Amino acid sequence: MMIHTNNYILNIKELWDDVPEEYLSHKERYENAIKKAFIVLKVLRQLHTGNIQITDHRTPTNVYSIQDGIFRNVNPLLIHIGLFWSTIAAQASTEQQAEWLQPDSSMIGTYVQTELGHGSFIRGIETTATYDSTTDEFILHTPRLSAYKWWPGGLGNTANACLVMAQLYINGTCHGLHIFLAQIRDFDTHKPLPGIKVGEIGPKMGFNTADNGFLGFDNHRIPRTNMLMKNVQVLRDGTYVKPKHDKLTYGSMLLTRVTLISDLAYQLSKAATIAVRYSAVRRQSPIKSNEPERQILDFVSQQHKLFITIASSHVYRVVGLWMWNSHKRVTADIHEGNMGQLPELHALACCLKAISSRDASALVEQCRLACGGHGYMMASNLPQIYAYTTAAVTYEGEYTVLLLQTARYLVKFWRLAAEHKPLPQNFAYFEDYIKKNFEQWRNSPEGIIEGFKAIVAGKTKAAYDTLQCNLRNGREFEEAWNMASVQLTNASEAYARSLLCEVFWKETVQLSTKVSKSLAIVLEQLAELYLMYWALEKHGDLLLYSTISRNDIEALQSRYEELLALIRPNAVGLVDAFDIRDEVLCSTLGAYDGRVYERMMEEASKSPLNEDVVNESFHKYIRPVTMKNKL
Ligand SMILES: CC(C)(COP(=O)(O)OP(=O)(O)OC[C@H]1O[C@@H](n2cnc3c(N)ncnc32)[C@H](O)[C@@H]1OP(=O)(O)O)[C@@H](O)C(=O)NCCC(=O)NCCSC(=O)/C=C/CC(=O)O
Numbered sequence: 001m002m003i004h005t006n007n008y009i010l011n012i013k014e015l016w017d018d019v020p021e022e023y024l025s026h027k028e029r030y031e032n033a034i035k036k037a038f039i040v041l042k043v044l045r046q047l048h049t050g051n052i053q054i055t056d057h058r059t060p061t062n063v064y065s066i067q068d069g070i071f072r073n074v075n076p077l078l079i080h081i082g083l084f085w086s087t088i089a090a091q092a093s094t095e096q097q098a099e100w101l102q103p104d105s106s107m108i109g110t111y112v113q114t115e116l117g118h119g120s121f122i123r124g125i126e127t128t129a130t131y132d133s134t135t136d137e138f139i140l141h142t143p144r145l146s147a148y149k150w151w152p153g154g155l156g157n158t159a160n161a162c163l164v165m166a167q168l169y170i171n172g173t174c175h176g177l178h179i180f181l182a183q184i185r186d187f188d189t190h191k192p193l194p195g196i197k198v199g200e201i202g203p204k205m206g207f208n209t210a211d212n213g214f215l216g217f218d219n220h221r222i223p224r225t226n227m228l229m230k231n232v233q234v235l236r237d238g239t240y241v242k243p244k245h246d247k248l249t250y251g252s253m254l255l256t257r258v259t260l261i262s263d264l265a266y267q268l269s270k271a272a273t274i275a276v277r278y279s280a281v282r283r284q285s286p287i288k289s290n291e292p293e294r295q296i297l298d299f300v301s302q303q304h305k306l307f308i309t310i311a312s313s314h315v316y317r318v319v320g321l322w323m324w325n326s327h328k329r330v331t332a333d334i335h336e337g338n339m340g341q342l343p344e345l346h347a348l349a350c351c352l353k354a355i356s357s358r359d360a361s362a363l364v365e366q367c368r369l370a371c372g373g374h375g376y377m378m379a380s381n382l383p384q385i386y387a388y389t390t391a392a393v394t395y396e397g398e399y400t401v402l403l404l405q406t407a408r409y410l411v412k413f414w415r416l417a418a419e420h421k422p423l424p425q426n427f428a429y430f431e432d433y434i435k436k437n438f439e440q441w442r443n444s445p446e447g448i449i450e451g452f453k454a455i456v457a458g459k460t461k462a463a464y465d466t467l468q469c470n471l472r473n474g475r476e477f478e479e480a481w482n483m484a485s486v487q488l489t490n491a492s493e494a495y496a497r498s499l500l501c502e503v504f505w506k507e508t509v510q511l512s513t514k515v516s517k518s519l520a521i522v523l524e525q526l527a528e529l530y531l532m533y534w535a536l537e538k539h540g541d542l543l544l545y546s547t548i549s550r551n552d553i554e555a556l557q558s559r560y561e562e563l564l565a566l567i568r569p570n571a572v573g574l575v576d577a578f579d580i581r582d583e584v585l586c587s588t589l590g591a592y593d594g595r596v597y598e599r600m601m602e603e604a605s606k607s608p609l610n611e612d613v614v615n616e617s618f619h620k621y622i623r624p625v626t627m628k629n630k631l
């Protein structure tokens with residue numbers, strides 16, 4: 001069968017709600033979402049097997065973006081599709097993949113790592129997998145309450161299998177964390193298998209269709225061949241064959257951190273579309289008293305809130321793709337046995353995941369505030385986008401914890417620079433900073449990029465000096481590190497910002513040579529706006545670490561305001577260009593036709609509180625009190 005993906009999915013009636021999901025109970029929400037998830041999964045499987053083919057020349061990822069509209073929340077199979085399959089594909093041996101990665105597999109899986117007691121510090125995970133050579137099995141066990149798995153998406157009710165991260169024990173020796181495939185529910189009855197205690201963890205700020213779950217094992221046995229064995233093996237006699245790099249087991253987190261950057265770009269484009277379109281429709285007060293009321297988009301302070309969101313969406317789209325290509329390159333190298341680039345990729349993924357999620361949630365909230373009271377309505381969809389986006393600051397590596405990983409990398413290069421040892425080209429600026437080879441400040445994108453590098457060098461130096469001072473004062477390294485951690489995270493944050501500015505600017509300049517002149521002008525305006533915005537936000541740091549002057553900052557401010565005015569005529573066009581369908585945007589404020597007030601009234605009419613002219617609670621509770629003395 002030949003289909004057009006969007007039209008096909010839009011025409012599946014069961015995927016689209018009559019009643020907004022906010023009016024459903026926790027249980028009904030899950031049941032509604034799971035119904036839709038399996039319709040979507042069926043379509044994905046048909047696409048995969050070629051039973052249906054698409055005519056719109058897009059990949060199955062098209063289905064992923066439309067699902068934002070289908071679920072208005074999270075697909076309960078998100079982790080099954082996003083993490084379970086990809087981890088098997090990346091970490092299972094060829095034979096395991098052939099057995100497990102069947103398109104018609106009965107397994108619905110999830111990725112089970114975090115425990116009640118440990119999320120960030122995964123070496124602290126307490127679930128054990130003990131090899132029993134007499135039966136050729138691993139025994140999975142949860143030794144205490146804190147070792148219960150807690151959080152995995154889809155675990156609560158949906159999954160019948162999972163990838164479990166557990167401490168591997170062979171003959172009494174602990175070999176650290178490894179990943180095991182475990183069936184947890186019967187494929188036919190869906191009842192938990194003996195020795196499995198599993199359930200759902202309860203309502204959350206968002207993600208309420210994702211049935212996040214808990215899981216405990218009571219000496220649950222699985223075959224030895226269920227350990228993921230591409231990079232590491234346990235042989236029949238219990239011999240342990242080490243991986244080429246001891247963090248290859250963490251590969252799924254690395255990949256998800258990379259892909260998250262692009263996902264967050266997409267969430268930002270949704271928020272920007274809603275807020276900019278609404279700001280073009282909404283009129284509130286004249287600018288000059290004798291004039292009609294103006295579109296709120298004409299207020300320069302409103303442009304300041306919104307245009308940075310449009311620009312940031314482009315930044316994260318560009319940088320997300322750049323990271324995706326790096327990941328592909330490094331993975332190919334790892335395949336060839338070369339691990340050399342892995343530390344750099346990990347350091348970049350950590351700080352960029354941290355900053356992209358923090359930026360995205362702050363900017364989505366800024367868009368919500370920019371829509372005034374109406375932004376607070378669930379029907380604007382901005383609260384849901386915020387709840388989804390802010391979760392990413394925590395999952396897949398908590399913000400501060402990830403910044404501290406990148407700080408380890410920065411400190412290593414600073415130490416080389418301080419000891420006058422050779423540095424890779426991308427850290428040559430550390431040496432320049434030490435030698436005080438400062439470039440004279442230039443009020444240009446290139447000048448700002450140099451300025452940001454000076455901030456990275458200056459902040460890394462400050463953190464490093466504090467670390468050394470703590471060590472000289474007799475502290476142990478880990479304690480000295482903890483004492484310097486505020487400065488270390490500051491250095492990492494600055495590093496991420498400098499990367500974002502540099503990659504975005506260079507990629508935009510390159511892209512500009514390939515598109516029409518008028519488009520190139522707009523793209524460069526957006527890139528310049530991003531750099532100017534952050535230079536102004538960080539002007540205190542620039543004053544500390546670069547040669548910028550007060551006059552330069554004033555000139556930057558003028559240019560920034562000029563850019564807002566230049567972008568204003570194209571603002572609506574820029575968000576239309578994100579090309580997000582109304583069915584995906586799900587927003588009364590952001591629909592393409594601009595019928596904001598009509599849609600708000602239509603949505604209000606769906607409230608169950610409008611079903612009866614007089615709600616029965618009036619007779620039960622209100623009337624007895626208000627009419628008491630009058631009867
Ligand atoms: C914070 C972490 C990284 C610490 O890990 P740990 O084993 O304790 O590290 P060490 O201190 O021993 O060593 C650090 C050392 O290892 C390198 N490294 C760490 N991670 C990686 C990696 N992924 N790839 C390559 N190298 C790595 C690091 O560079 C250091 O090297 P040095 O040369 O400096 O020594 C760890 O505990 C961690 O990652 N914590 C976060 C946990 C997390 O992300 N959990 C995600 C759970 S799944 C989830 O949240 C799903 C959400 C839903 C969804 O995605 O939709």
Ligand SMILES: Cc1cc2nc3c(=O)[nH]c(=O)nc-3n(C[C@H](O)[C@H](O)[C@H](O)COP(=O)(O)OP(=O)(O)OC[C@H]3O[C@@H](n4cnc5c(N)ncnc54)[C@H](O)[C@@H]3O)c2cc1C
Pocket residue numbers: 079111112113114117118119120121150151152153207212391394395396397398399400401404485
């Ligand atoms: C919506 C959602 C979905 C999730 N899905 C999954 C899933 O599918 N599978 C799964 O396995 N997990 C999942 N998780 C769990 C998630 O990965 C963890 O919550 C996350 O890694 C953070 O760990 P934590 O909760 O232990 O936070 P903690 O580490 O306890 O963090 C609490 C605070 O302590 C600070 N802190 C901790 N360690 C340090 C340190 N070394 N130095 C400085 N400060 C520190 C943090 O900065 C933070 O401020 C999910 C979580 C959420 C919210």
